[in-house]
Amino acid sequence: MAYKKYDLKKDERYLQLLSQSFPTIADASTEIINLEAIANLPKGTEHFLADIHGEYQAFQHVLKNASGNIKRKVNELFGDTLRSTEKRELCTLIYYPEQKLALVKREEKDIKDWYHITIYRLVEVCRDVSSKYTRSKVRKALPVDFSYIIQELLHEHADDKDKTDYVSAIISTIISTRRADDFIIAICEVIQRLVIDQLHILGDVYDRGPGAHIVMDTLKAYHTWDITWGNHDVLWMGAYAGNDACICNVIRIALRYANMTTIEDGYGINLIQLATFAMDAYANDPCEEFMPKVSKDNPLDERSKTLTAQMHKAISVMQFKIESQIISRHPEWKMDDRRLLNSIDYKKGTIKIKGKEYPMRSCNFPTIDPKNPDKLTKEEEAIIEKLHQSFTSSEKLRGHIRSLLRHGCMYNIFNHNLLYHASIPLTKDGELKEVELKPGLKLKGKELMYQTGMLIRSAFQVPTDEEGEEERDYAIDYFLYLWCGPDSPLFDKDKMATFERYFIADKETHQEEKGYYFSMRNDEKVVDMILDEFGVEQPNRHIINGHVPVHVVKGENPIKANGKLMVIDGGFSQAYHKETGIAGYTLVFHSRGFQLVQHEPFTSTEDAIERGTDIVSTMQIVEMNERRLRVEDTDKGRELRHQIDALKELLYAYRSGFLTEHERKNPPKI
Structure with missing residues (x-):
């Protein structure tokens, strides 16, 4: 048998460790045969x-x-x-x-x-x-x-x-x-x-449907799975981490689709306090624009629809207040134009957006002080405090978020396929766009996706010093940007027009302009550029979104x-x-x-x-x-080839006398 040149001295420590698992020529040879056989099986589905x-x-x-x-x-x-x-x-x-x-x-x-x-x-x-x-x-x-x-x-x-x-x-x-x-x-x-x-x-296990918690239970029991996080998953991760704007968004979406099962039955979060407050604060408000989208499989009587709409409006107003507070803390996000409660003329019932005035569908805001529209009332503060406690202490939600962290990331590369949920921010020229992830830190492409994932994880780590606490607090706030920030790779639109759809009839305000990625993803050159950026090799490489x-x-x-x-x-x-x-x-x-x-x-x-x-x-x-x-054509196949090469070097080390075969410390029982 012809052996290639090995640098046995350089690899001595590694070979000694490998010899503990394969102490004889027979052991190493048998494993090579086994791995070669596996490499020639058809690839798994x-x-x-x-x-x-x-x-x-x-x-x-x-x-x-x-x-x-x-x-x-x-x-x-x-x-x-x-x-x-x-x-x-x-x-x-x-x-x-x-x-x-x-x-x-x-x-x-x-x-x-x-x-x-x-x-x-x-x-x-x-x-x-x-x-x-x-x-x-x-x-x-x-x-x-x-x-x-x-x-x-x-x-x-x-x-x-x-x-x-x-x-x-x-x-x-x-x-x-x-x-x-x-x-x-x-x-x-x-x-x-x-x-x-x-x-x-x-991505996007969560929201709209009735059983996201059941989906997560199913995934937890599944044999082999991974996830690239979606914007709705990150919203729930933010809610568990304690971002109150995310908590309000999660509840608002559930009320919009009249699907409270995941929140109430799945995670044991009680909304009685919100319901009581909403019935009182919006008793004389028809809340027409907040009526839930009810499917034939989930009918509601008129009384339930009215209560759902009142709760929907109540949590939405709290959401807009809290979002505005978070945005004001982060001018680097350049989202000040989304603090729309500050743009309303409460006497005239109009709102000014991009210099143009629009009439409001409704200007009934019993919990808003026009002089300080972002401030929560005492009743709202009590509700948010209770909801915050419920989300951050839910054992079931904790288990599911840990599963998302354990199995998930912002992107994945698997067998020449680049997986991510939504987009990679691009410029109008089709180049990778720099995004300010943290004050003074601008990133693009692969590094942006990687560091975004690391920032998300830091929201769930126990800080060891003041700097770590600041990092965690920023990460918790950043969940809101990932949800609706214009350069978020999980959103990538100029705005989320939630407020406009509720309160402004003019549909020109409802338009959400998508980022350049979505108009350029049919361009093969742009797709190749993104694949090159992430180091996805030829041939037959793909992006899957x-x-x-x-x-x-x-x-x-x-x-x-x-x-x-x-x-x-x-x-x-x-x-x-x-x-x-x-x-x-x-x-x-x-x-x-x-x-x-x-x-x-x-x-x-x-x-x-x-x-x-x-x-x-x-x-x-x-x-x-x-x-x-075959398996040899996959990522696993490349790992097997490295293992086979290492075992062949071990064989050479045994046969050349560089290492000595030895008996197993615990020989297998016959």
Whole structure:
């Protein structure tokens, strides 16, 4: 064997450490063989989702069906050998095993025969989805109770009568010992676990929908996931960190969509004090502009609508006051024009914006002192103090924010794909724009995104000195800028026209001008420049975004820049369905290439279980590879190659006598 030149003396310390794990030539050789085998397996399937916005039922269903991947596997495996109804029933069982079993047992006359047939089919599906993994990885994914049995079934192909009898005996015993239900549930969960290797969330778990806390619980239990934070996630992070403007925004959005479940039931935050105050302060105010957006799935009676609208206005006024206070502390943000309470002529009922005067829809502000409009009343101060305490001390919210910090960042690079939620600030010439992150600190591109993430994390660190306390306080305030600041990479618009939409009828004031990124992201040169900035290597590199819904009904294409940029926010949120014409995009990246999946609205989990309905999805092939990608083509493959090279150097060190083989301190038990 020809060895390349190694600098053994230079690497001596590292080789000694490596030799502790691989003390003999046999150990090192075996590991090289193992790693080479892994490198030649097909790459695992990656699943990309964005802008879930609390729509937990649709989210959970898309996770369970892997954006149609399980259905595709079932169709490929059983083709014309099963009727379409049988394949649909099998898919539903895989998605919802416990619930579907309960229905089957009520309706099926010969349950033992059904068990036999179904277990055989499930084993075939499980064998197929596990084929791209090592036996070791599959074994780790198996439930303890059935690990041995599933391994035997997966690796025994019934090619002869003896094998057929062996497999049949295992399945018959599972049924006769009354473990069939438990086994079916276990193997269905294994299929769901193995069909997706890595889940990527491109931001905005929170707001609008009713179950962001359920989405977070689902993610916490998921095997492998990461998230690039969205503006709505950062808003909730700010609320937990103690930014009162973020707290008001979170409550305002919940009231606007009449979805209080996440706040009240999910995180145990009581809004009684706010409700009592609102009913009193706005008793004679119709609050028409604050009426909630109610869906058919979430109807409200007139009394509830009125109370919600009053609470909505009350928290909005507090929000505008607190936002103005924070903005006044940070002139470097250049957001003084957003202190709109100071621009109102309370006697005339008008407001001046950019030198132009507009009539107000309503000028009923019983809690505002025109001489000091940013000042909270004593009652408002008491409410904010209570809400602040509730958000910052919620144990459930703490756990979810910690998960976002543990699994999240402002951007991620994964297998030649650059992931971030919204944008990279650009100049009108298509160059990277410098943004003042902190007073005197201007950054752009990759460094801006990295340091923004570090600033976010500093809001949750315990300061050790006065400088650290100042850093933390600034970071907590900065959540507001990330939410609505003009150069925020999570927002990137000239303003957030919340106040204008509530109080000014003239729609010219409602316009929010997007940053240059959004008009230039279809330019391949600009996209290449951004990819170069982040060090994403060729070939077949991409940017994947969410944030801005793709308006399919208007003919907008989610694939941009000649296939180099993909936008997968198609509107998971029900509030966007009319606007976008669909109910979300998801993206699947498997060993053969990229598939973009366009989803129709999800009816309900009950429909999926009882009638076998699935999300109607349309798959669009974005990019297919000339050859099937293997693990060696991925980031993990590069890590494996480094490990293999290091082990080869260790082999050389042993065989050249530079290091001596030695026995394991704790030899493996036989």
